[in-house]
Amino acid sequence: MNNQGRRRFIEQEIVKCSRCGTCRSICPVFLAENNENTTARSKNRLMEAVLEDDIELTPGVQKRFEKCLLCKACKAHCGSGVATDKVIMEGRAAAVERNGLSPMKKLAFTGLRYRKLFDLGLRTGALFQSLIFKKLPEGRGRVPRILLPGAGLNQRRIIPDMTANPLRVRLPKFIKARTAAGKGRVLFFTGCMLNYMYPESGEAVVGILTENGWDVVIPEKQCCCGTPAFTSGDVETGRFLAEQNIKAIRAEDYDHIVTACASCGAALKYEYEHVLGDSPLLKTWQGISTHVFDISQFVLRHCDLTKLGNLPIRVTYHDPCHLVRGMNVSAEPREILKAIPGLEFMEMKDASRCCGAGGSFSAVYYELSRKINDKKLDNIEDTGMDYLVTGCSSCRMHITDGLTQRKSAVEVLHTAEVIQMAYEAGRKEGKHVNS
Amino acid sequence: MLTAEVIQELSAVVGAKHVMDSAEDLIIYSNDATMFHSRPEAVVQPGNRDEVVQIVKIAGRHNLPVTCRGAGTCLSGGPIPLKGGIVLEMTRMNRILKVDAVNKVAVVEPGVITFSLASAANQVGLLYPPDPSSMKESTLGGNISECAGGPKGVKYGITRNFVLGVEAVLADGTIVKTGNEVDGDMAGPDWTMLFTGSEGTLGVIVSITLRLVPIPPVKKTLMAVYDRLEDAAKTVSVTMASGIIPTTLEIMDNLSIVSVENYLKIGLPVQAGGLLLIEVDGVQSTVEEDADHVSEICKKCGASEVKMAQNAAEAEELWLARRSINPAFGQVAPCKFAEDATVPRSLVPVLVGRVLEVQKKYDVPIFICGHAGDGNMHPTIMFDKRNKDQKERAEKALHDVHIITLELGGTLSGEHGIGFAKAPYLRAETGEIGYKLGQEIKRSVDPHGLLNPGKIFFYEGVLH
Ligand SMILES: Cc1cc2nc3c(=O)[nH]c(=O)nc-3n(C[C@H](O)[C@H](O)[C@H](O)COP(=O)(O)OP(=O)(O)OC[C@H]3O[C@@H](n4cnc5c(N)ncnc54)[C@H](O)[C@@H]3O)c2cc1C
Ligand code: SF4
Ligand code: SF4
Numbered sequence: 015m016n017n018q019g020r021r022r023f024i025e026q027e028i029v030k031c032s033r034c035g036t037c038r039s040i041c042p043v044f045l046a047e048n049n050e051n052t053t054a055r056s057k058n059r060l061m062e063a064v065l066e067d068d069i070e071l072t073p074g075v076q077k078r079f080e081k082c083l084l085c086k087a088c089k090a091h092c093g094s095g096v097a098t099d100k101v102i103m104e105g106r107a108a109a110v111e112r113n114g115l116s117p118m119k120k121l122a123f124t125g126l127r128y129r130k131l132f133d134l135g136l137r138t139g140a141l142f143q144s145l146i147f148k149k150l151p152e153g154r155g156r157v158p159r160i161l162l163p164g165a166g167l168n169q170r171r172i173i174p175d176m177t178a179n180p181l182r183v184r185l186p187k188f189i190k191a192r193t194a195a196g197k198g199r200v201l202f203f204t205g206c207m208l209n210y211m212y213p214e215s216g217e218a219v220v221g222i223l224t225e226n227g228w229d230v231v232i233p234e235k236q237c238c239c240g241t242p243a244f245t246s247g248d249v250e251t252g253r254f255l256a257e258q259n260i261k262a263i264r265a266e267d268y269d270h271i272v273t274a275c276a277s278c279g280a281a282l283k284y285e286y287e288h289v290l291g292d293s294p295l296l297k298t299w300q301g302i303s304t305h306v307f308d309i310s311q312f313v314l315r316h317c318d319l320t321k322l323g324n325l326p327i328r329v330t331y332h333d334p335c336h337l338v339r340g341m342n343v344s345a346e347p348r349e350i351l352k353a354i355p356g357l358e359f360m361e362m363k364d365a366s367r368c369c370g371a372g373g374s375f376s377a378v379y380y381e382l383s384r385k386i387n388d389k390k391l392d393n394i395e396d397t398g399m400d401y402l403v404t405g406c407s408s409c410r411m412h413i414t415d416g417l418t419q420r421k422s423a424v425e426v427l428h429t430a431e432v433i434q435m436a437y438e439a440g441r442k443e444g445k446h447v448n449s
Numbered sequence: 450m451l452t453a454e455v456i457q458e459l460s461a462v463v464g465a466k467h468v469m470d471s472a473e474d475l476i477i478y479s480n481d482a483t484m485f486h487s488r489p490e491a492v493v494q495p496g497n498r499d500e501v502v503q504i505v506k507i508a509g510r511h512n513l514p515v516t517c518r519g520a521g522t523c524l525s526g527g528p529i530p531l532k533g534g535i536v537l538e539m540t541r542m543n544r545i546l547k548v549d550a551v552n553k554v555a556v557v558e559p560g561v562i563t564f565s566l567a568s569a570a571n572q573v574g575l576l577y578p579p580d581p582s583s584m585k586e587s588t589l590g591g592n593i594s595e596c597a598g599g600p601k602g603v604k605y606g607i608t609r610n611f612v613l614g615v616e617a618v619l620a621d622g623t624i625v626k627t628g629n630e631v632d633g634d635m636a637g638p639d640w641t642m643l644f645t646g647s648e649g650t651l652g653v654i655v656s657i658t659l660r661l662v663p664i665p666p667v668k669k670t671l672m673a674v675y676d677r678l679e680d681a682a683k684t685v686s687v688t689m690a691s692g693i694i695p696t697t698l699e700i701m702d703n704l705s706i707v708s709v710e711n712y713l714k715i716g717l718p719v720q721a722g723g724l725l726l727i728e729v730d731g732v733q734s735t736v737e738e739d740a741d742h743v744s745e746i747c748k749k750c751g752a753s754e755v756k757m758a759q760n761a762a763e764a765e766e767l768w769l770a771r772r773s774i775n776p777a778f779g780q781v782a783p784c785k786f787a788e789d790a791t792v793p794r795s796l797v798p799v800l801v802g803r804v805l806e807v808q809k810k811y812d813v814p815i816f817i818c819g820h821a822g823d824g825n826m827h828p829t830i831m832f833d834k835r836n837k838d839q840k841e842r843a844e845k846a847l848h849d850v851h852i853i854t855l856e857l858g859g860t861l862s863g864e865h866g867i868g869f870a871k872a873p874y875l876r877a878e879t880g881e882i883g884y885k886l887g888q889e890i891k892r893s894v895d896p897h898g899l900l901n902p903g904k905i906f907f908y909e910g911v912l913h
Contacts, residue, residue: 029835030783033482034775035522039562039585048540050521051469056477063476074473094779 019291020104024061027101030094031058037088037098042368043081046385052081054088054098061101064108076109081379083372083386084245086339100288106247115248181213182232189220189230197227197316201268203259203306205278206238207407215407218434219274219309225437226317235262239278241336242373244289252289256281260295263302270316271302274309274430276406277373280340282306308337309430310346310405323439324356329432330397331359332390332413333366334406347405347429354436362393371412387416394424405429451490451534455511459493459535462503467494467541478536481523483870484784484834489516489530494538498618498655501537505653506622508535509899515620516901517649519560519591522583524787525868527595527648531903537653539590545569546656553661554613554630559590559654563597566659575661578605581864582775590654596646598789598864600697600771603689603822604730607864608645611660615644617652620895630658643890648866649901651894668696668730669740670764672756673747678702678723678805678817680751682798685725685821688746689794693739698822699726699771702801705778705816709770712777717770718754725752725821726771728764774818781814782831784840786847790854791825791863803853804828810849811842825863852913872908 037054038044044052060078063069079102088098181204191197200223208216223230237258244252259282263271273279281289283306290296307315331347338344344366351359370376370386390413394402402417402424404410414426451470459468469478469492480486490513495501508515514534521528530536543560550573557566563577563584570577580599581587587597593615598607605611614628627640644651675681678700685698701709702723710717718724725747729739744755758764778785792800801817804826808815819827828850832843851861851874861871861878876884887906891898903909 025835029833030779032779032785033480033521035482035520035583035586038520039564048543050477050538051474059477059480060473069472069476072473074471078473093775094783095776 020107021065024101024104025065027097028058028062028065031055031092031096031098032094033059034093036091036093040087040091042085042087042370042386042389043083043382046382051078054092054096057082057102057105058096058098061105064105071105071109071112073113076106076113079105079109079247080375081382083335083368083370083375083383085335085368085372087335087368090339103245103247103288106245107249108247110247110249115246179213181209181216182234184213184217185220185232187232187234189224189232191227191229192224193227196229198269199229199231199267200312201263201266201271201305202230202232203236203239203263203271203273203278203282204232205273205275205407207411208275211411212407212428215274215428215430218428218430219272221434222309222313222317222430222437223272225321225441226313228316231266231268233262233266235265237262239275239281240289241277241281241285244285246374249289253291253293256286256289256299257293257295260286260299260302264298268305270312271306272309272312273306274405274428275408276308276334276336276340277408279306279308279343280336283341285340308341308343308346308405309433310350311341311343313350313433314346319350319353321440321445322354322433322436323441323443323445325354325432325436325439326356326358327401327432328358328360328399329401329403329427330362330394330399331365331429332362332369332394332402332404332409334404334409335366335368337405338366343405347403350429350433351403354432357432357436358399360397360399362397364389364393367393369409369412371408373408376412383412384416384419387412391416391420391422395422400424401432402426403429403432451511451513455507455513456491458507459491459504462500462507463493463495467496468492478518478521478538479529481518481521481526481528483524483526483529483868485526485529485870487529487531488533489536490533492536492538494541496541498542498616498624501618501653501655502622502624504535504537505618505620505899509621509897512897513899514902515653515899517590517594517653519588519594520562520583520586522587523591523595523868524789524865525595525648525862525870527866527868527901527904528591529868531869539653540588542655543588548573548575548661549630550575552630553663555659555661556630557589557657557659559588559593559657561589563587563589563592570661571664574664576664577611577659577661579608579611589657589659593645593654593657594648595866596864598820598823598825600699600728600820602820602825602864603698604694604696605662607823609642612641612645612657613660614641614658615654616656617644617654619652620897620899624655625652628658632660646866648868648904650891650904650907651900653900665696665730665732667733667736668728668764669736670758670767671725671727671740671744671747672758672767672770673725673727673744673752674718674721674754674756675723675725675750675752676721677751678801679798681723681725682801682821684747684750684752685797686795687750688727688743689822691742691746693729693742695727695739695743695822696730697726697728698820700724700797700818700821700826701726701771701774702817704814705774705818706770708777708781708816709773712780713769713773715766715769721753723817724770726767771818774816778816778829778831781816782833784832784834784843786830786832786843787865788828788830788847788850789819789825789863789865790828790850790859790861791823792854792857792859794822794824796857796859797821797824797826800826800853800857800859803857804850807846807849807853811846813839813842813846815846815850820863823863824859867905869904869908869910872905873910874913875905875908876912
């Protein structure tokens with residue numbers, strides 16, 4: 015979109031805001047801070063003032079736009095349907111144009127743009143991670159000493175051990191289905207977090223797909239989906255990465271595209287439209303987006319649930335914002351979990367409320383994001399279940415961090431890992447998947 | 450002028466964190482849920498009563514207006530600081546001090562969200578009936594100050610019927626306590642009522658004592674569909690005259706039905722001229738009987754269909770349409786004047802007819818919905834404020850609606866207050882003497898016009 019188009023878009027959204035204040039009762043940031051400053055309506059109001067030249071895009075305005083998780087709860091509950099999340103993103107973009115990015119983000123996003131450099135950086139990071147991270151006792155992970163791109167790391171945050179062996183290095187580019195009768199080919203968009211931090215989840219995805227007769231292709235040239243960049247207002251990097259990915263996907267043969275990260279999925283399926291603006295690749299993307307599924311959607315539609323074996327674990331499920339409101343996926347993971355024999359499922363209170371991670375939000379406002387997370391942790395622990403299942407690595411990292419800090423016994427698993435475990439159990443039970 | 454020195458004084462009272470004066474904050478606190486705005490010079494968030502006293506005294510010394518604010522969901526401009534000065538945001542004072550199940554009384558700070566109190570009462574088997582649609586956001590301080598109503602108003606009454614007492618800080622910093630925890634308190638005039646609905650012009654409410662009632666054991670929900678909106682309106686007055694008092698009697702016109710249906714696609718009767726959502730509550734035996742009786746009345750008045758919910762899930766389904774009115778309206782036009790014109794129940798059909806004429810006259814969509822049971826209608830005028838001509842027509846229609854309401858012997862505000870949005874019409878409602886008396890009362894409590902100046906009786910624009 016050009017400047018004119020962006021302006022018209024923002025105007026169209028904020029004129030709808032009736033300032034009714036409904037967003038007060040659902041914005042997690044507002045509920046933690048109890049300050050009008052942080053509501054969606056205030057951000058719309060500030061944007062209006064900016065457009066009316068009532069105030070310039072001051073660092074003060076920029077700071078207020080930053081204080082948002084982009085959890086989309088305001089939009090989902092807004093009677094007028096104001097896309098405040100987009101307004102905020104536009105606000106951030108305009109502010110970045112005027113005031114620039116913070117030096118930390120600048121560094122991080124430059125890394126993202128040079129995929130090879132980024133890849134190398136992280137792998138070296140893994141090899142030398144003892145230099146970079148303080149290791150915690152009892153294998154509880156590590157506390158970072160440096161900032162990593164996109165992950166929103168903070169000096170106090172506990173993150174999983176970085177792998178010296180990322181997913182895309184572990185797996186070949188092309189993996190054949192386990193069964194003879196191949197059903198078709200699935201393109202797996204891995205995203206950064208699965209690739210570098212939770213490769214086991216990625217392996218689970220591939221396991222599920224191949225088990226069900228799908229060939230898998232993992233394009234080499236895919237890079238970060240761009241969410242950390244474009245949500246921070248770095249439109250240029252965001253678009254660069256989106257275009258890279260579209261080209262990488264376009265170059266492959268596939269029937270479906272599967273993601274296992276809420277943000278990557280939402281970006282690929284919906285957000286790129288806004289990010290690409292007037293890019294010549296917009297049309298290509300439109301063709302691609304209709305093929306994108308979250309792994310849970312894909313399993314429900316294209317995999318065999320009768321082959322799931324007995325998995326006697328007790329779980330509750332957390333809805334990642336970018337799955338439930340970004341991709342409209344919330345029934346699917348639950349349906350699958352409930353279909354697993356022996357698995358006990360209990361719904362937690364406010365399962366779809368943001369966990370407080372919000373990408374770089376938690377880096378800048380770590381204490382606040384912990385406070386928001388604490389509510390989530392209470393609700394998780396109140397269920398009395400042993401496992402928290404979720405479909406987003408960023409939520410997983412943030413929730414694990416919180417659980418570890420409060421010495422909770424609850425463990426976190428990716429939905430794909432649970433499914434894969436159930437398929438493995440099924441295989442042992444002799445429920446082979448042949449079709 | 451609010452100087453750095455004043456900021457320092459205020460910070461010394463509440464802590465620097467709770468005094469805001471950056472341009473960004475002042476813009477954010479310049480409005481409520483209306484389209485108007487006016488910037489304060491500072492926003493101060495007191496944490497307790499004594500801090501309020503000190504703030505008011507500082508403001509008095511420097512001749513700075515003080516405008517209270519709860520959640521800022523007001524629909525008449527109440528918390529907008531017309532004359533600048535200090536916005537006193539009361540939301541930090543949000544403790545429920547007591548829920549006394551035996552005496553059925555609750556004591557709360559003004560910043561408590563209405564829904565929080567309703568939930569707390571619910572936990573001990575009690576009901577706090579006033580249920581403004583904004584109850585998940587708005588504060589009890591704001592509710593008391595606006596005398597908020599809601600769907601349950603037909604049977605239980607509005608906020609006024611549940612306030613037993615308040616504690617308020619007056620403009621000179623003194624503290625007054627009105628009423629008490631005794632339901633039948635009749636020691637002199639009802640001072641408590643003076644503060645209820647005073648819209649922050651008489652004192653800063655710092656504590657509120659509220660009456661609670663037992664939760665009725667059962668309720669029954671019905672939906673009646675009409676070819677003609679007028680028949681739905683007639684049902685309202687016939688029902689009320691019959692002696693049965695439903696808990697809710699909500700009306701929706703064709704425009705509302707169609708837009709909700711377009712939005713939700715739940716199979717609402719889009720041909721219908723109007724529908725009524727009716728709820729009766731009480732003990733099992735009478736509820737069944739009342740529901741049947743109401744259903745008959747609906748049919749007699751011309752209802753083409755009456756649906757009765759058989760269980761909670763079905764009741765929820767019936768309510769869904771009513772609850773979705775707001776989002777549905779948003780699909781029609783981005784801006785609206787949400788009015789609360791209220792007339793005697795028997796005149797609801799007349800009001801409906803006249804509003805339909807206004808709609809034609811100015812060619813603007815006006816949705817008619819609202820708490821018809823107590824005559825409190827919500828003609829909602831839709832427009833796009835970026836379209837100058839449309840906005841002007843909407844404003845003219847709004848004017849006509851006010852005048853019609855008054856002509857019918859109604860009131861400008863059934864629940865949203867006067868603020869300054871409706872202040873131009875106030876004298877027409879109160880009469881010369883009533884208007885003057887209002888001014889005198891305010892002057893005797895707040896001689897220097899410190900609290901929320903420019904509102905209600907002190908509006909400075911043209912009066913009708
Ligand atoms: C979507 C929506 C639906 C609504 N539905 C209803 C409804 O069904 N029924 C209804 O009656 N209203 C309704 N309203 C209007 C509004 O919610 C009510 O008027 C509500 O009571 C305002 O509460 P608040 O906390 O937001 O107060 P604010 O808007 O902040 O303030 C309202 C007034 O109260 C004063 N005030 C606030 N706190 C204090 C205090 N502690 N001491 C003294 N004065 C104080 C302010 O100065 C101001 O004049 C609705 C509004 C919206 C946006
Ligand atoms: S809920 Fe929507 S319309 Fe209401 S104030 Fe928030 S953003 Fe505006
Ligand atoms: S996106 Fe989430 S955090 Fe941001 S304003 Fe909306 S509700 Fe609040």
